[in-house]
Amino acid sequence: MTTRAIVSLIAAVVMGTSSVEAQTSVFGVVGIGVPDQSVGIRTRALGRGLAAFDAGSAVNPATVALFGRLSVNASATTSVRSFASRGVEADGLQQTRFLYAMVAGGVGRSPVTFAVSFGPYLDRTFDVTSTDTIVIRGDPVEVQDRLRADGGVSDVRAALGWRVTSRLQVGAGVHILTGSTRLKTIREFSDSAFVPLRDSSQASFAGAGVSVGANLALSRRASFSVALRTDTRLSRSIDSVVVGRVQLPVSVTGGFALAPQRALRWSTTVTWRNWSRTKSPDARSFDTWQVGSGVEIGGPDVGASRLPLRLGVRYAQLPFSPNDDQPTEWIAAAGTAYPFAGNRALIEASLERIFRDGAGARERVWQLSLGLSLVP
Amino acid sequence: MERRLAWLSLAVLLWGACQEDLTAPGACPEFCPSTRITVIDTLIRTGIVRDSAFRGYVKAFRGTRLKLAREDTGATSWAVIRFPAFSERIVLVSGDTIGEEVVAIDSFRLQLTINRRTPVEGMELALFRLPASLDSTVALADVRPFLDDSTLITTIAVDDTVESGDPMLVLLPGDAFPSFDADGRVTAIGVELRSPTPTFMNLGSLGGGQPPLLTRFVQVDSAGAEIVFRDEARQANFTTYVFAPLPDLAPDELTVGGAPSARSIIRVALPSAIIDSSNVVRATLILVPTRPVTGAPQDTLNVQTEALSADFGPKSPIIPTLVPNRGNARLPTGASDTVEIDITHIVASWKNNEQSPRSFVIRVTPEASSFGEFRFSSSRVPDMRPALQITYVPTLQP
Numbered sequence: 001m002t003t004r005a006i007v008s009l010i011a012a013v014v015m016g017t018s019s020v021e022a023q024t025s026v027f028g029v030v031g032i033g034v035p036d037q038s039v040g041i042r043t044r045a046l047g048r049g050l051a052a053f054d055a056g057s058a059v060n061p062a063t064v065a066l067f068g069r070l071s072v073n074a075s076a077t078t079s080v081r082s083f084a085s086r087g088v089e090a091d092g093l094q095q096t097r098f099l100y101a102m103v104a105g106g107v108g109r110s111p112v113t114f115a116v117s118f119g120p121y122l123d124r125t126f127d128v129t130s131t132d133t134i135v136i137r138g139d140p141v142e143v144q145d146r147l148r149a150d151g152g153v154s155d156v157r158a159a160l161g162w163r164v165t166s167r168l169q170v171g172a173g174v175h176i177l178t179g180s181t182r183l184k185t186i187r188e189f190s191d192s193a194f195v196p197l198r199d200s201s202q203a204s205f206a207g208a209g210v211s212v213g214a215n216l217a218l219s220r221r222a223s224f225s226v227a228l229r230t231d232t233r234l235s236r237s238i239d240s241v242v243v244g245r246v247q248l249p250v251s252v253t254g255g256f257a258l259a260p261q262r263a264l265r266w267s268t269t270v271t272w273r274n275w276s277r278t279k280s281p282d283a284r285s286f287d288t289w290q291v292g293s294g295v296e297i298g299g300p301d302v303g304a305s306r307l308p309l310r311l312g313v314r315y316a317q318l319p320f321s322p323n324d325d326q327p328t329e330w331i332a333a334a335g336t337a338y339p340f341a342g343n344r345a346l347i348e349a350s351l352e353r354i355f356r357d358g359a360g361a362r363e364r365v366w367q368l369s370l371g372l373s374l375v376p
Numbered sequence: 377m378e379r380r381l382a383w384l385s386l387a388v389l390l391w392g393a394c395q396e397d398l399t400a401p402g403a404c405p406e407f408c409p410s411t412r413i414t415v416i417d418t419l420i421r422t423g424i425v426r427d428s429a430f431r432g433y434v435k436a437f438r439g440t441r442l443k444l445a446r447e448d449t450g451a452t453s454w455a456v457i458r459f460p461a462f463s464e465r466i467v468l469v470s471g472d473t474i475g476e477e478v479v480a481i482d483s484f485r486l487q488l489t490i491n492r493r494t495p496v497e498g499m500e501l502a503l504f505r506l507p508a509s510l511d512s513t514v515a516l517a518d519v520r521p522f523l524d525d526s527t528l529i530t531t532i533a534v535d536d537t538v539e540s541g542d543p544m545l546v547l548l549p550g551d552a553f554p555s556f557d558a559d560g561r562v563t564a565i566g567v568e569l570r571s572p573t574p575t576f577m578n579l580g581s582l583g584g585g586q587p588p589l590l591t592r593f594v595q596v597d598s599a600g601a602e603i604v605f606r607d608e609a610r611q612a613n614f615t616t617y618v619f620a621p622l623p624d625l626a627p628d629e630l631t632v633g634g635a636p637s638a639r640s641i642i643r644v645a646l647p648s649a650i651i652d653s654s655n656v657v658r659a660t661l662i663l664v665p666t667r668p669v670t671g672a673p674q675d676t677l678n679v680q681t682e683a684l685s686a687d688f689g690p691k692s693p694i695i696p697t698l699v700p701n702r703g704n705a706r707l708p709t710g711a712s713d714t715v716e717i718d719i720t721h722i723v724a725s726w727k728n729n730e731q732s733p734r735s736f737v738i739r740v741t742p743e744a745s746s747f748g749e750f751r752f753s754s755s756r757v758p759d760m761r762p763a764l765q766i767t768y769v770p771t772l773q774p
Contacts, residue, residue, distance in 0.1 A: 026400075029407050085403035093400055124774070128402035128409060136417055136658075136767055146399070147409050149774055183774035187413050187657075194657045194767065195720050197413070203774040238773055282410030322406035360406055 024095050024125045026083045026363050027327050027356060031283040031320025032234070032246055035275070038100055038119025038155050041075050041371035045335025045350035046294025047312020051269040052225035052255030053215065056102060056373070058117040059253055059269075060213035060227035061171030064161030067113045070105035074098075075348070075371030085361035095125070099369060111163040115173075121155040124181045142190035151181030153205045153234065167217040177207035177234060177248075207234040207248060221260065225269075227253040246280065249273040249287075249319075263305075268293040275319030283320040290316040292331075300339050310335040310350070318356070327358030335369075346373040411772045415657070418650075423764040424755050426643040429630040430690035434744035436635035437512050437616035440584030441491050441745040444501075444569035444577045444617070445672035451619070451709070453672060453747055454523065455567035455579055456506060456514055458614040459590045462561040466596045466606050479595040479603060481550040486565070487589040489580030492540045494674050496575040499534040503546070504566040508559035516618040519566055529565070534577070550593075563590060563610075576672030581615040584745070588612045619747040622670070628757045629666050633677055633740035633749040640752075641684070641692060642762060643735040644723075650768050651726050651734075658767040659723040663715040663752040664760040671709035671748025679715070679750055680704045680741045683722045687733035694737055697721070704741075707750055715752065716765075723766065 028034035039048055040056030051059040055066040056073055077099045082091030097120075104115035127148040133140050159173030180202055187197035209231030217223040231248035255269035271290040278285050294312025298305035314331040321327055335350030347370070354365035402408040442455040465475030486503070493499070505527040506519065529552045538544060553563050565588075569577050580586020591609040598604045622634050630640040642661075650656065661681060671677055681703040683695040697703050705717045722736050740748065753760035 026403070026407050029402075029409055083400070083403075085407050088401050088403040090400035126409065127399045128407075129399060130402040130404055130408060134415060136415055137765070143413075145413055147402075147411070147413075147772075148399075149409065151774075181774040183411065183772055185413060185769075185772050187769065189657070193718065195724065197655050197657055197769050199655050199769070199771055201771050201773055243773065361403060 024079070024081065024093075024123055025356060025365075026085065026126075026361055027318050027320065027359070028123050029126045029128065030322045031280040031285060032278065033122040033124040033152055035122055035273075035319060036120040038117055038121075038157065040073065040100060040102070041335060041348035041350050041369050042310065042337065044352060044369055045310035045312060045333050045348070046267060046292070046296060047314040047331060047333045048290070048292030049255070049267040049269050049294035049312050049314070050257070050296075051271070051292060052213075052227060052253050053223065053257050053267055053269075055104070055115075058102065058115070058119055058155065058157045058159070058173070060215065060225055061157075061159035061173035061211050062161055062169045062213035062215040062225065062227065064104060064113050064115040064159045064171045064173075065111070065163045065169035065215070067104040067115060067161070068106055069375055070103075071373060071375045072101075072103050073371055073373035074101040075369055077367055077369040079365050079367040081363065081365045083361060083363040100371075113161045113163075115157070115159050115161070117155075117157045117159075119155050119157075120152065121177055121179075122153040124152045125150050136194070139191070141194065144188045146184075146186040148184040149181050150184075151179060153177050153179040153207070157211070159211070169215040171213050173211045175209035175211060175229070175231065177205065177209065177231065180204040201238065203243070204237050205234055206237065208232045209248070213253075221258060223257050225253075225255045225257070227251075229253075247277045249275045249277060263298050265296045266293070273319070278319065280320060283322055284324060285319055286317065286321065286326045288317040288319050290314065294333070299337070300343065307336050307338060318358070321359040323359055325359045327356060327361070329354055329356040331355070344375045347371070348373070411774070413769055413772065415767060415769055417765070417767045420646065420764045420766060421761065423644055423646050424642055424762045425645045427630055427640060427754050427762065428689070429625060429632075429638055429640045431631070431634065431638035432636045433639055433739075434635070434637040435512065436618075436744050436747075437614060438583045439581055439617070439635060439744035439746075440742045442567070442579040442581045442615055442617045443619070443672060443675075443746050444567060444579065445619070445675075446569050446571055446574055446576075451670065451672050451747070452516065453576075453617050453619040454516070454519055455615070455617050456510065456519060456564070457567065457588050457612050458506075458508065458510065458562070458564040459588075459610040460562065460613045462592050462608055462610060464561065466594060466608065468596060468598055468604065468606070476596045476598060479597045481556070482593040482595060482605070483550050484548040484552055485591040485593070486546045486548055487591070488544045488546070488567070489586040489588075490534070490538055490540055490542050490544060491578035491580045491584065491586060493534070493538065493577045494575045496571050496573055497536050498572045499575070499577065500570040501532045501534060501544075502568040502570055503529040503532070503548070504568065505529055505553060506564035506566045508555075508562035508564050510564055512614070512616065514616065514618060516620055519618050523566055523568060531570070574673035576675045578745070582612055583615070587615060617747070622747070622749055625751070626666065628754050629751050630754045631749055631751045632679060632738050633746065635744040635747050637739065637743035638749070639690075639737050639739040641687070641689070641735055641737050643687070644764070645734065646723075646764070646766070649770070650766060651723070652728055654768040654770045655727070656720060656723045656766055656768045658718070659720045660765040661717045661719045662763040662765060663717070664762070665712050665715065666751045666753050666760075668710045668712040669707045669748065669750050671746055673709060675709050675746060675748055677707045677709075677740050677746065677748045677750055678704055679707055679717065679738060681717050681719050681722060681736055681738050683725055683736050684733050687735045692733075692735070692737065709748060715750070
């Protein structure tokens with residue numbers, strides 16, 4: 001593996017895709033969007049069961065303490081989506097997004113380590129067409145509308161981890177929430193006396209949060225993890241003028257990981273977020289539970305195989321609904337990783353099949369994610 | 377192997393990055409964006425705050441057409457055409473600086489271009505001799521005494537097959553202009569339209585690039601030995617039309633059209649919420665006539681609205697409308713209904729454009745090619761002031 005190839009791959013990950021956002025969903029049209037977490041490819045492949053333990057994810061700041069050397073990772077995802085609702089069906093909806101990036105390393109010879117990451121928090125991307133007939137100046141006029149929103153909220157985390165003992169790590173992080181959404185509006189009138197509408201506007205988002213966490217290894221084969229995160233209100237600004245604020249949720253995450261055998265690791269993470277405090281004028285909001293669990297078999301770090309096999313499943317509730325029916329999602333995931341360059345580089349891949357149902361809609365997604373980690 | 381893997385990953389990512397398709401039908405109302413496109417239609421009666429009419433832009437002799445209207449219609453209009461002096465001597469041999477004397481004039485041939493005609497049958501054009509001394513100040517009263525049988529040269533039947541754009545050739549006798557030599561070989565013709573029903577006709581003019589042409593056929597004494605025949609053509613150097621004077625403009629009236637042409641400048645004050653924070657999808661200017669549209673029978677006026685790049689009053693530079701049939705209204709003679717003109721393109725151009733004056737001009741195009749005039753009420757008359765009906769969509773916020 002040459003340096004040139006590595007640079008090319010990083011460039012592809014960072015520049016070949018759009019902005020940092022979570023997966024686009026029909027459920028992102030309602031409420032303030034579809035929430036996501038800043039998790040790495042490994043965690044995705046494990047159904048996010050490893051989220052509370054994964055140093056490559058930005059869920060539990062205590063995991064930052066697991067970094068020893070400087071490392072860089074970045075990932076991107078491509079999704080193909082279909083949905084059906086109220087007799088409306090669409091398929092072949094495709095999107096590629098820059099997903100997540102992290103730089104981490106130690107602070108001198110101290111037991112303190114740092115990590116700075118950049119990942120998704122909320123997605124507010126949709127492209128919706130519709131037709132209608134309205135009465136203007138006393139006459140019915142058929143209109144064709146297209147509303148395209150592109151953007152979302154990203155989560156920039158700076159965290160410090162402290163290896164208190166070989167079994168206990170703690171950490172804390174500061175989160176900056178930032179991002180924007182550009183809304184493009186197109187309306188065509190059947191009556192040529194009306195000129196077509198083509199307009200765009202942009203809103204920017206800002207917020208902040210803090211997170212703390214701890215990781216406790218009860219033995220070489222069992223560990224527990226807990227993390228707490230709270231965010232401020234998310235402000236929405238247009239032309240530097242704040243036009244609205246919504247309260248963001250508190251997130252409580254807990255998990256356990258078991259390794260009954262050296263080459264078999266099982267991890268589960270549960271997250272609760274009180275999204276119901278996020279009042280959205282156009283949607284009902286609900287608190288959410290997310291449970292992810294996955295097993296990792298083999299892998300070069302345990303000397304069992306060069307390619308690990310990762311399998312996972314996840315259940316999650318979605319926070320926003322146009323009615324009283326809270327949507328849910330099931331994810332079946334699989335993935336692997338390939339180390340090279342003397343284990344100084346790692347390509348990871350995950351494939352997720354997502355089933356979202358509820359509130360009168362059904363959505364199916366294939367999502368392929370690729371990531372690259374480097375230890376310079 | 378590693379290099380292949382890296383390039384494979386690269387290819388997969390680039391393939392995905394190049395294939396984005398998010399457009400989907402909305403499952404409304406549940407899964408449609410809450411930000412809905414709202415159309416607002418409003419009639420703004422006080423949106424026009426100042427207005428002015430100015431006359432004197434384009435004179436009739438600069439017009440692109442010569443308007444003819446039958447005299448008894450109350451909208452008389454005659455064409456006046458003057459040709460430059462023909463030569464006193466004819467050059468037969470190249471290099472001859474003196475030329476040969478004209479022995480006799482055989483005939484003249486007049487070419488007129490029918491710029492526009494109506495399908496009325498039985499139309500005739502009557503040609504009259506006019507004094508060669510007339511100039512750009514000529515008026516109907518100056519011409520009227522010469523349009524009688526004593527100065528009639530000939531009448532030409534306008535064949536029903538003659539279409540707009542066709543030239544008409546008329547042969548005139550050699551003595552058609554008795555004072556030809558006394559007038560210094562300058563000729564002038566008046567043209568009257570005669571028809572069984574009230575109607576009009578447009579002839580090509582000098583300003584419109586279709587000047588009448590007069591050809592003289594002469595006999596020349598070639599060194600006393602032989603008589604030869606030659607022709608010599610002159611393109612009109614002055615064309616105009618004369619018509620009954622337009623009535624004076626009332627203080628509360630605005631006007632467009634006529635000759636010299638008049639323009640009206642309209643100044644608008646609209647809320648910023650409409651101009652800057654919304655998208656205007658349709659804007660209609662509503663004008664209330666103060667009298668029926670004047671003009672030749674069966675004729676129409678093309679009343680055009682155009683934006684201004686600066687508002688300097690009567691000398692405001694116009695941003696010409698390049699799109700045909702945009703921002704205009706065609707008004708038939710005699711029409712007295714309220715006039716609606718689409719000015720969407722003008723109002724839309726003001727969005728986030730502080731440099732652009734919130735004013736526009738109304739004029740008849742082509743200017744001074746008709747004596748027709750449209751007069752309408754100004755903003756000084758509360759009940760009949762110009763108004764704006766605007767349909768707009770406020771900008772959606774994401």
